[in-house]
Amino acid sequence: MNRFLVLTTSVFGLLAVQGFGARADDALEQLAKDPKQWVMQQGDDANTRFSKLSQINAANVKKLQVAWTFSTGVLRGHEGGPLVVGDTMYVHTPFPNTVYALDLNNDGKIIWKYEPRQDPNVIPIMCCDTVNRGVAYADGKIFLHQADTTLVALDAKTGAKVWSVMDGEAGKGQSGTDAPFVYKDKVLVGVSGGEFGVRGWVSAYNIKDGKLVWRGFSEGPDSDTLIDPVKTTSLGKPVGPDSSTSTWQGDQWKIGGGATWGWYSYDPQLNLVYYGSGNPSTWNPVQRPGDNRWSMSIWARDLDTGAVKWIYQMTPHDEWDFDGVNEMILTDQTIGGTPRKLLTHFDRNGFGYTLDRATGELLVAEKFDPVVNWATKVDMDKSSKTYGRPLVVDAYSTQHNGEDSNSKGICPAALGTKDEQPAAYSPDTQLFYVPTNHVCMDYEPYKVAYTAGQAYVGAAVAMYPPKGDTNMGNFIAWDGKTGKIVWSNKEQFSAWGGALATAGGVVFYGTLEGYLKAVDAKTGKELYKFKTPSGIIGNVMTYEHGGKQYVAVLSGVGGWAGIGLAAGLLQPENAAAWHGAVDQGKLPPKEKTVDTAGLGAVGGYAGLAAYTSLGGTLTVFALPSE
Amino acid sequence: MNVGRWKLVFVILASVLAGGTACADGSGDPAVASSDNGKYADKNGNPTYKISADGTVDWYTFSGFRRYHSDCHVCHGPNGEGSSYAPALANSLKTLSYVDFNDVVTNGRKNVDAANDKVMPSFASNVNVMCYLDDIYVYLRARANDAIPGGRPPKHEDKPEAAKEAETSCTGIK
Numbered sequence: 001m002n003r004f005l006v007l008t009t010s011v012f013g014l015l016a017v018q019g020f021g022a023r024a025d026d027a028l029e030q031l032a033k034d035p036k037q038w039v040m041q042q043g044d045d046a047n048t049r050f051s052k053l054s055q056i057n058a059a060n061v062k063k064l065q066v067a068w069t070f071s072t073g074v075l076r077g078h079e080g081g082p083l084v085v086g087d088t089m090y091v092h093t094p095f096p097n098t099v100y101a102l103d104l105n106n107d108g109k110i111i112w113k114y115e116p117r118q119d120p121n122v123i124p125i126m127c128c129d130t131v132n133r134g135v136a137y138a139d140g141k142i143f144l145h146q147a148d149t150t151l152v153a154l155d156a157k158t159g160a161k162v163w164s165v166m167d168g169e170a171g172k173g174q175s176g177t178d179a180p181f182v183y184k185d186k187v188l189v190g191v192s193g194g195e196f197g198v199r200g201w202v203s204a205y206n207i208k209d210g211k212l213v214w215r216g217f218s219e220g221p222d223s224d225t226l227i228d229p230v231k232t233t234s235l236g237k238p239v240g241p242d243s244s245t246s247t248w249q250g251d252q253w254k255i256g257g258g259a260t261w262g263w264y265s266y267d268p269q270l271n272l273v274y275y276g277s278g279n280p281s282t283w284n285p286v287q288r289p290g291d292n293r294w295s296m297s298i299w300a301r302d303l304d305t306g307a308v309k310w311i312y313q314m315t316p317h318d319e320w321d322f323d324g325v326n327e328m329i330l331t332d333q334t335i336g337g338t339p340r341k342l343l344t345h346f347d348r349n350g351f352g353y354t355l356d357r358a359t360g361e362l363l364v365a366e367k368f369d370p371v372v373n374w375a376t377k378v379d380m381d382k383s384s385k386t387y388g389r390p391l392v393v394d395a396y397s398t399q400h401n402g403e404d405s406n407s408k409g410i411c412p413a414a415l416g417t418k419d420e421q422p423a424a425y426s427p428d429t430q431l432f433y434v435p436t437n438h439v440c441m442d443y444e445p446y447k448v449a450y451t452a453g454q455a456y457v458g459a460a461v462a463m464y465p466p467k468g469d470t471n472m473g474n475f476i477a478w479d480g481k482t483g484k485i486v487w488s489n490k491e492q493f494s495a496w497g498g499a500l501a502t503a504g505g506v507v508f509y510g511t512l513e514g515y516l517k518a519v520d521a522k523t524g525k526e527l528y529k530f531k532t533p534s535g536i537i538g539n540v541m542t543y544e545h546g547g548k549q550y551v552a553v554l555s556g557v558g559g560w561a562g563i564g565l566a567a568g569l570l571q572p573e574n575a576a577a578w579h580g581a582v583d584q585g586k587l588p589p590k591e592k593t594v595d596t597a598g599l600g601a602v603g604g605y606a607g608l609a610a611y612t613s614l615g616g617t618l619t620v621f622a623l624p625s626e
Numbered sequence: 627m628n629v630g631r632w633k634l635v636f637v638i639l640a641s642v643l644a645g646g647t648a649c650a651d652g653s654g655d656p657a658v659a660s661s662d663n664g665k666y667a668d669k670n671g672n673p674t675y676k677i678s679a680d681g682t683v684d685w686y687t688f689s690g691f692r693r694y695h696s697d698c699h700v701c702h703g704p705n706g707e708g709s710s711y712a713p714a715l716a717n718s719l720k721t722l723s724y725v726d727f728n729d730v731v732t733n734g735r736k737n738v739d740a741a742n743d744k745v746m747p748s749f750a751s752n753v754n755v756m757c758y759l760d761d762i763y764v765y766l767r768a769r770a771n772d773a774i775p776g777g778r779p780p781k782h783e784d785k786p787e788a789a790k791e792a793e794t795s796c797t798g799i800k
Contacts, residue, residue: 076711076743095743120738124747128700129711195700283696406778442778444692447799454752460695462704462778558710614710 028138028182029268031085036544038084041134041179042422043500043541046330047265049424050501051542055549056623057504061518061527064621067550069533070108072616074098077537077558079420080134080179081498082618084543085156090137091618094558095123095130095147101159104545108620112159114144122148122170125196125453128560131177131537133263133420138182139207145189149176151205153187163210167191167203173453174198178261183273183303186213190260190275194323197255197281197456200295202273204306214306218258218277218294219244225294225308226301232308233360235388239311247291255450256288257281258295262325263422267341270358272300272309274330274343278323283414284445284458285399291316296324298345298353300360310360315349316389319398320374320443321414321459322349327422330357333430335481344480346423346434348416349390351378354480362388366483368418368476369436371411371466398443398459406444406460413441413463415560419496422539423478426501429521431486432478433507435495440466475499475509475517477524487524493608496561497553498539510536510553512561513611516619532619535612537561548622556616557608651770652722664786665760672724673760675768681781683774685789688782690765693758697749705776706769711744719763719770727763731755757796 031039035052043049056064072078074093083090088111089102096118101111123130126147136143141153141162149168154161167189168174173196181188186204194200200218205211216226222242229241245253259278266273277299280292296315301308315322329344343357350372354364365378374397375390394400396410415437423434441463448458465472473491478484497510505521512535518528535557542551649656658676659669664685668674676684683691694706701712708714719727734748749755755762768774793799 120736120743120745121747123743123745124701124734130743446692446696447797448696448754449797449799451751451753454747454749455697455700455754457696457700458754460692460778461699462695 037086038082038541038543039137040083040182041080041136041539042263042265042327045183045266045268047263047327047422048329048331048427048501049422049499049539050426050503052503053542053544053549054502054504055544056502056506056542056551058506058520058527060623061504061506063623064518064528064530064551065624066530067620067622068108069620070100070102070618072098072100072554072556072618074556074616075614076556076616077129077131077561078554078556078616079131079537079539079559081539081541081554082552083135083137084541084545085137087545088156090135090142090156091554092132092135092144093616094132094556095126097132097144097146099135099142099144099154099159101142101156114154114159116144116146116150116152118146118148118150119170122175125170125173126175126177126192129558131559133177134179136180136182136187138187141207143180143182143187143207145176145178145180147175147177149174149191151176151180151187151189151210153207153210165205165210165212171453172196172198173456179263181264181266182207183266183268186303188264188273190262190264192259192261194257194259194278194281195283195455195457196453197257197450198259199254199256200258200260200277202260202275202301202306204303216301216306216308218260218297219248219253219256219292221245226306227294227308227311233310234312235360235362244293247293249289252288255281255456256292256295259323260325262420263327265328265330266303267330267357270341271303272357273303274328274357275299276324276326276328276345276347278325279318279321282448282450282456282458283321284403284448285317285319286403286445287447287458292318296322298324298328298343298355298360300357312355312360312362312388314347314351314353314390317399319392319445320349320410321461322347322416324348326416326418326420329423329425329432331425331427331480333481335363342480344425344432346418346432346436346478348412348419349374350412350417351375351390352478352480352483354483364480364483368434368478368485369412369438369474371438371440372417373409373411398445403446404444406442408442409440409467410443411440411466412437413439414443414461415439415463415494419494419560421496421537422498424499424501424507426507426521428503428505429477430479430481431521432480433499433501433509433521434476434478435497435499435509436474436476437494437496438466438469438471438473439463439494473512475519475524477521489519489524489526494561496559497536500540500542500551502542508540508542508551508553510538510540510555512536512557512608514555514557516540516551516553516621530619530621533617534615535561535608551621552618554616554618557612557614649771651720651767652726653724653767656767656771656773663788664783665788666764673764673767675764675773677768677773681779683768683779683782684764685783685785686761686764687768687774688779689758689785689789690761690763691779693755693762694765697752697755698762706766707776712746715766716769719766724763728759731759731762753797757793
């Protein structure tokens with residue numbers, strides 16, 4: 001009881017300080033340092049998803065039990081996770097984007113509930129389910145980024161609306177799925193809609209009143225991208241004038257994609273914000289000649305002005321929908337005896353990148369799934385003309401093979417070796433823990449026309465597990481300094497839940513069947529699993545309350561995983577069916593075996609629907625009281 | 627021509643029997659009754675698929691496979707098998723007629739209440755869909771009748787000149 005009183009007092013003290021106009025960021029920074037709370041979606045500004053709590057550890061995690069649960073009342077895919085600020089937990093839902101404040105002192109009793117009124121016509125413009133990746137906290141407010149792109153600030157104590165602003169236009173295919181991110185006195189939001197020809201941007205609003213401070217686009221003239229021809233560098237060199245528009249044909253950049261819906265990070269010393277931009281629109285590469293900058297890029301922007309310090313395009317002229325939006329994880333590690341400020345990023349394209357986050361220098365780019373085949377490697381030779389570019393294999397180049405040609409066996413699939421599900425980093429092991437997809441595809445691009453507010457895709461895609469494998473996911477440990485897999489656990493389905501690493505030597509993540517799993521951080525050995533009510537695409541978090549450490553995760557299957565896997569990726573059976581049932585044995589034997597040779601047991605591909613069903617539930621775990 | 631008449635009766639009987647059992651969907655019997663430049667229609671004039679014994683599908687079924695897997699599958703799942711938030715159209719077309727199909731795609735549909743938030747948008751202004759309505763329909767019709775399995779049809783008839791001309795004039799893309 002004493003501990004509780006002290007904690008409560010200290011939190012209220014901080015809130016009071018904020019109320020008197022002190023810099024909100026200082027208060028938030030202080031709160032983030034307290035491992036008993038989880039005040040931002042990723043745990044810290046650096047995106048490490050690491051907690052210093054160690055009450056639950058590798059030795060006792062096997063005793064974990066469910067402490068309490070909470071139904072969100074919404075059926076669709078639940079990404080992101082809850083926050084804990086003081087004695088209150090904040091839980092969000094997919095559309096309609098309800099927010100609950102739960103009283104941790106009173107068995108999760110609902111303190112307030114906020115449910116915005118939104119036009120349901122936004123639902124079908126959300127390409128991959130009506131997901132929302134969570135709320136942010138700062139300055140006594142809860143920030144919610146709604147599906148219709150409204151950014152709203154709520155009073156954290158009452159749920160009353162303090163201010164709101166509409167960031168985009170749903171009628172043009174623009175939607176909100178990413179969490180807001182608060183750094184210092186600004187709250188940042190990105191936009192979704194790469195499949196609707198949306199030109200991506202990032203907006204920074206003042207947390208006090210919702211006034212727009214700056215907005216930087218992914219494509220367009222330098223005045224729109226906030227790129228300086230001289231001061232902005234890419235791989236150590238100034239980018240030059242019109243670095244975006246010069247890489248597009250005509251004014252295609254106006255519908256050029258480059259959505260910005262991932263997990264942002266921030267380095268307070270450098271005052272730089274990091275995030276990735278998504279695929280160029282359309283998915284048909286032949287229709288948009290050029291490098292299509294600055295889609296598919298890692299961005300470093302000055303927090304105060306939005307000015308771009310450096311930028312690196314990972315996948316110039318995308319031909320596979322390898323969105324570059326995945327999280328940028330900031331760590332300080334020593335490479336070759338030199339301490340470095342690093343940024344590590346696991347891209348959809350299957351390469352794990354490590355860069356110097358101050359300069360944008362490319363240090364490591366290696367495949368984090370051995371089956372990645374669309375490029376042999378990233379050219380690391382600084383004197384080469386193709387320095388920093390992936391060396392694309394013609395057979396898997398949908399540009400090379402052209403429109404109306406089906407390029408087969410491309411690994412990874414469009415959903416990437418990893419999608420938005422965020423990785424974790426433990427400073428104790430100096431390893432990254434990465435939930436991954438292990439899926440390949442056929443991709444056939446063709447011409448499409450653009451209509452505002454309508455899908456603008458232009459490719460037919462079929463996805464299936466790599467030949468010879470029955471697992472469609474892996475959970476891996478990765479050394480970002482060398483670009484090597486340290487250990488790898490197979491998962492039957494894509495590992496689509498965000499990871500959590502703790503000082504207890506345990507790493508947690510959720511699976512599509514609905515398991516919360518705990519593994520040993522050093523070896524990957526499974527220590528505990530529990531099947532929650534639905535498949536997990538949310539991110540695991542932890543907090544301490546009343547002297548007890550809790551681990552919490554939202555389950556609720558859906559998202560792109562829900563569409564890609566719910567019906568089963570039945571390529572092997574399909575191939576067998578085509579060659580068996582339909583042709584009635586008339587094809588020559590060689591052709592007959594072409595697509596099925598080397599594939600695993602048919603039973604291994606049974607659909608996810610056989611394992612789980614819809615429904616949003618929060619499950620909170622703890623060790624039993626002795 | 628008594629023999630010929632008997633043959634005709636037999637064919638009608640056979641197709642009625644087939645239509646009354648496994649091979650009927652929201653538009654009736656999908657059996658091919660006529661063709662026009664590689665585009666097939668059932669006895670009611672509704673578009674339908676043609677699958678040859680060697681697995682070759684007609685152009686429109688193949689085209690529908692592609693269009694479906696570009697503009698529809700992101701919600702309705704691969705092969706028309708549904709997702710966690712949109713119905714399996716391979717099932718829906720067992721009861722949905724050609725006319726109703728066109729109506730829903732063109733005008734959209736809403737099913738929003740406490741338990742559901744399903745919204746089908748209107749595709750009326752999307753030429754990538756509207757110019758291929760029949761293609762998508764016959765592909766899903768073939769799926770609804772289990773005439774083809776999931777996945778990409780390995781062989782298809784050549785693209786008819788009529789399809790090329792219709793595409794150019796409808797989409798405005800050359």
